[in-house]
Amino acid sequence: MPFRDDFLWGGATAANQYEGAWDTDGKGASVPDHCTNGSHKTPKRVTPEFEEGTLYPSREATDFYHHYMEDIALAAEMGFRVFRMSINWTRIFPTGMEEEPNEAGLAFYDKVFDELKKYNIEPLVTISHYELPYALVEKYNGWYGREVIDCYVRYCKAIFERYQNKVKYWLTFNEINAGTTPMGTVLSLGTIKGFSGPINTVPDEPQVRFQALHHQFVASALAIRYAHDNYPQFRMGNMSIFATKYPYTCNPADVLECQKQMRIMNWFCSDVQARGYYPSYINRFFEEKGITIQKEPGDEEILKQGTIDFYTFSYYMSSCESVDPEVLGKAGGNLIGGVANPYLKASDWGWQIDPEGLRYSLNEIWDRYQLPMMVVENGLGAYDKLEADGTVHDSYRIDYLKKHIEQMKEAVKDGVDLMGYTPWGWIDVVSASTGEMAKRYGFVYVDKYDDGTGDLSRRRKDSFFWYQKVIRSNGEEL
Numbered sequence: 089m090p091f092r093d094d095f096l097w098g099g100a101t102a103a104n105q106y107e108g109a110w111d112t113d114g115k116g117a118s119v120p121d122h123c124t125n126g127s128h129k130t131p132k133r134v135t136p137e138f139e140e141g142t143l144y145p146s147r148e149a150t151d152f153y154h155h156y157m158e159d160i161a162l163a164a165e166m167g168f169r170v171f172r173m174s175i176n177w178t179r180i181f182p183t184g185m186e187e188e189p190n191e192a193g194l195a196f197y198d199k200v201f202d203e204l205k206k207y208n209i210e211p212l213v214t215i216s217h218y219e220l221p222y223a224l225v226e227k228y229n230g231w232y233g234r235e236v237i238d239c240y241v242r243y244c245k246a247i248f249e250r251y252q253n254k255v256k257y258w259l260t261f262n263e264i265n266a267g268t269t270p271m272g273t274v275l276s277l278g279t280i281k282g283f284s285g286p287i288n289t290v291p292d293e294p295q296v297r298f299q300a301l302h303h304q305f306v307a308s309a310l311a312i313r314y315a316h317d318n319y320p321q322f323r324m325g326n327m328s329i330f331a332t333k334y335p336y337t338c339n340p341a342d343v344l345e346c347q348k349q350m351r352i353m354n355w356f357c358s359d360v361q362a363r364g365y366y367p368s369y370i371n372r373f374f375e376e377k378g379i380t381i382q383k384e385p386g387d388e389e390i391l392k393q394g395t396i397d398f399y400t401f402s403y404y405m406s407s408c409e410s411v412d413p414e415v416l417g418k419a420g421g422n423l424i425g426g427v428a429n430p431y432l433k434a435s436d437w438g439w440q441i442d443p444e445g446l447r448y449s450l451n452e453i454w455d456r457y458q459l460p461m462m463v464v465e466n467g468l469g470a471y472d473k474l475e476a477d478g479t480v481h482d483s484y485r486i487d488y489l490k491k492h493i494e495q496m497k498e499a500v501k502d503g504v505d506l507m508g509y510t511p512w513g514w515i516d517v518v519s520a521s522t523g524e525m526a527k528r529y530g531f532v533y534v535d536k537y538d539d540g541t542g543d544l545s546r547r548r549k550d551s552f553f554w555y556q557k558v559i560r561s562n563g564e565e566l
């Protein structure tokens with residue numbers, strides 16, 4: 089059997105895209121609560137002040153807050169062994185700056201973890217999944233302010249203490265390497281003090297981004313060190329976007345360009361988090377960009393002492409790198425930049441589908457770190473059609489996932505130590521990049537639409553029954 093007996097099959101979500109109840113029981117506003125809806129063509133906007141009559145899709149999302157029992161029962165019906173979710177920072181510390189946590193927020197996650205326990209489902213908790221308290225944006229310009237490290241550590245200590253007997257697997261930051269690109273500015277770094285407008289018009293300041301990222305590295309390492317010292321039963325992981333890149337041609341210049349982009353985008357953050365120090369190649373990049381990182385005495389020690397126990401990543405697509413101006417002129421389509429690969433097809437949102445790239449990535453990561461790994465996001469965002477029979481016949485989704493699981497199997501045969509798999513948005517949630525409901529990933533359909541309407545009822549799609557079979561056969565029956 090390629091997958092181990094205790095393989096963690098499950099699904100992934102994030103509080104800001106799923107929970108709703110954005111101001112219930114003392115919760116404060118996170119960055120996504122200030123984001124309007126958008127679409128593939130029209131970018132969503134950040135509004136520092138809430139606008140009357142504007143839709144903010146995270147506010148209700150698909151309302152896990154009031155449906156957690158029903159949803160966890162559905163997850164259990166599919167046979168989940170793990171449930172990836174995030175804690176919404178602003179439920180616990182509404183502005184991020186309080187001294188004491190909000191009891192009502194803590195109590196909500198107690199109920200969720202107890203419900204999971206009923207079905208023997210292991211929680212996998214992302215501590216910070218694009219849920220920075222908006223008050224920290226206003227006060228410190230998000231992660232650019234070093235003070236945010238203390239706020240984060242206080243938050244970690246509160247949730248570690250409270251859930252020490254309920255949660256074993258923790259991820260310090262979702263897609264931490266989003267901050268290496270301009271797209272991470274809003275949701276990941278929150279360095280948008282005073283900014284108002286479409287998210288693609290935020291001015292890009294690499295100096296600010298990489299300084300903010302340094303603060304996240306220190307915060308992550310402090311949390312891990314503290315967890316290791318106080319809760320030896322915890323397993324602490326990173327979470328990176330793995331945006332696989334290939335040279336567009338075998339021209340050595342393309343190959344070198346690809347290596348450079350792979351390092352900045354895919355390796356830099358996890359090199360710091362897995363090895364405990366800044367890799368030497370980044371110095372040249374900083375020099376070329378005129379970036380200087382302010383480090384405090386002791387930071388290097390902290391990074392060394394706070395390395396991860398396991399490596400996790402999201403995987404959706406791949407792209408190509410080229411130095412040829414003509415090729416670059418025709419680029420576009422992919423979320424993470426890069427050139428489209430003529431051998432691959434793309435989703436309706438232009439994300440290039442590449443199952444074999446997952447096998448390649450798993451092997452590359454394993455060879456570099458030799459750490460147990462988990463694919464904590466993967467999936468196809470698609471337009472679903474609710475049929476007259478009350479279900480969705482999503483053979484395209486089954487096809488996507490099947491091909492990726494096949495490649496995970498190959499990677500395990502190649503020798504990779506793979507612990508688990510949690511496809512993204514196992515139940516429909518709001519899209520992170522566009523704020524849409526129309527971009528669906530789930531095995532479970534939620535009656536909720538882009539204009540904010542819908543009765544939030546849940547329906548099993550065809551993929552629900554397919555995934556149930558996959559889990560039951562431990563990945564044998566695809």
Ligand code: BGP
Nearest residue numbers: 102262263469518519520521522
């Ligand atoms: C990742 C995020 C998730 C999720 C996913 C799909 O970047 O960690 O939060 O949403 O991508 O992206 P989207 O919702 O934009 O399709």
